[in-house]
Amino acid sequence: MAAWRDVLRGAAAAVAALAGMAAVATAGLALLDAGRIGGFGGLTAAVVALAVGGSAEFDAVRAGDLPLVVRGGVGVVPLGVTLVGTVVLGWLLLRHRDRLLVRGAAAAVTFLAGVVAVVAAARGAVTLPGGGAALPGGAAAGGGSGVCGLPEVGPFGRGGSVGALDVGFSVPLWPTLAGAVAWVCAVVGLCWLVVRFRIAVRGALWVVGGLSAVCLLAAWAAGGAMAVGGVLLVLPLVVFGVLSLGLGVPWAVRSDGPLSCVLDGVAPPAPGGSLTWVASAVLLVLGIVVALAGARDGGPLRRAARDGAVTSAVVGVPLGVLALRAGVSVELGVGAFGFSFPLLEAWAATNPLAALGMGCAGGAAAGFAGSLLVRGALRWASVSWPAWRNRSGR
Template sequence: MREAGRGLAAAAAALLAMVMVAAAGLALLGAGRTGGFGALTAAVVALAAGGTAEVGAAPAGGLPVVVRGDLHLLPLGVSLAGAAVLAGVLLRRRENGLLVRGAAAAAGLAMGLSAFAFAARGKLALPGSVTTAGCVRNGVSPRLPGSGGLDAGFSVAAGPAVAGAVAGTVVVVGTCLLGTRFPVVTSSLRALRWPAAGLAVLCLAAAWIFGGAPAAAVVLLALPQLVCGAVTLGLGVPWTTTGLLSCAPDLSPGGPASWVAAAVLLACGVAARSRRPGDPLRRAVASAVRLGPVVGAVIAVVTLLSRASVDITVSAFGLSLPVFDARLTANPLLALVAGVVGGAVAGFAGSLLADGISVSSRAWKR
């Protein structure tokens, strides 16, 4: 019973972390100005577990027209906060019982996320004459009806959120078990935590300085997607947009993304270098072998989870007309291969660079 209680406490801590990140992001976006801040926060938390948001709107004038929309999007910044806290609390006790704690955490998260999905229902104040101008091809610019504004409501399906919570907990517990059985995995993950924290702080600061509060909110809610997108593009993995979107930024490989990918991977290579005594070349090879699979797996998983889609239809008199359809995807298998190669190169180069800096430092001290 004690281990089960610790598992429930880990689930509660993970949910609290997710709520704090989601609320901070929404506050930076100014989402609480029209009310319903609690419901929106619950919606973001449920989306972070894999829930699907559904929006329905009707003209305030009473016309027999209904606008329906589905949003599939994972705010991975919220998801990562919950996963990190969950893993940290589960691993605080090194003795046996991790499976019991993990099972209790899965049950607790499932119940908690179902409650959040149930609470993620509210009203949205949308302006009238909403259009998709500027984001469609071939001059198509559908205008959503309603001269007096739209009365809109939103909800989140509980089933996908609960399933995502259980699946995510299984992944976290499996990673914890892998770390306890193979210390090299634990050392690699621990070595990457400080570069990851530094990168997060740097991105938040840069977003706040150059883009203000809204940009900082986007970074807070979706930092893993942004970093993964930049790294994959720099490694030559394209992201494709389908549907009516044309206002999306350039997502073709190369360009500034190459420099971002090189800087991020090299920093990971320096942080995760092997510290075993011996020949520097052998240490560099060991770092490459250790870092490559880790980077490849992380990039592939984040690429898979970063897929997004939006579907909007207008229904009137028994007829449905799709007015907006967009997809954002990338090939996770290609991302896996590119991540393994890029991570191995970064591990090799980072180890040699760290050894060179160490030798230079000792020379200056003389």
């Protein structure tokens, strides 16, 4: 009977995680006013599918004399949606610490079944506004060469200028399921580590929640509702980019194909610089939180080394995992008469091993320094407070 209760709890945790992800995706798209370009349900399902590791495929056909189809794909993870699903699933699985693997297995099966339903719903069409825009392979109306020096007669006609364009989108099932399996196994494995080594995560959740609230308020003040919608979907990606660059981890932008020249001169920010100070401040705050939540036994250097090791793992492992998920890829091609012609393949990513190594090193230094700061502050308070009370009592 207890085992069945845990099975139901695991299934409920998976349903709650999917519901939380859908809620965040819906809120972000609503703030971005995405309903004006396409069906809201299909777009929401597509964002959730992307959040668990899927990719979106699209195609556009122009009615005309030539049977030309523009096809492509976009791979980007809305990590804000992923983070909410991770927190909800992990928190519900950890509410009862015994029989964790039973609840985790039930959650995995239920979550994968839910992902199948999400992929089935993640299809539809969006209407892109035109108004004289130039498309790849065509210049603005009036003559001249097109993009990258190609002739102005593109796949959508001379001049490349079109009105509103309907673009169909869908999400492939098997790659999305593979990403979902990896994600849910990672969450269950993280929960097992928390239970096995009695890791306190409440402080880290408070730090994440506080940082998210500050960023959302700043986005509202700077750009209004649409800025909040964008931050809600990609905030962890922005934070990861700042931390990785601040720790000296470089990003790379690569492209291939006839239209690769459109990315000439496009490069990510250089690592280091002012971002180093931002990353150092964030990691030091995290090191202080770890020191406050850690054990008090042992000498100062021993405690500092232990807090440094914990902070190293807390920073390095997530950065390494995020580096695997934070890449962005775009593919674009043209199909005609049964043939396919690639036009552009572009991607931006960073090295996961470099992110893991630099994250571990930066986290260890921040944890060590934060522990010494906390112990020094506590020692100073223990000495100064009784002296102050004696003076004030006279």
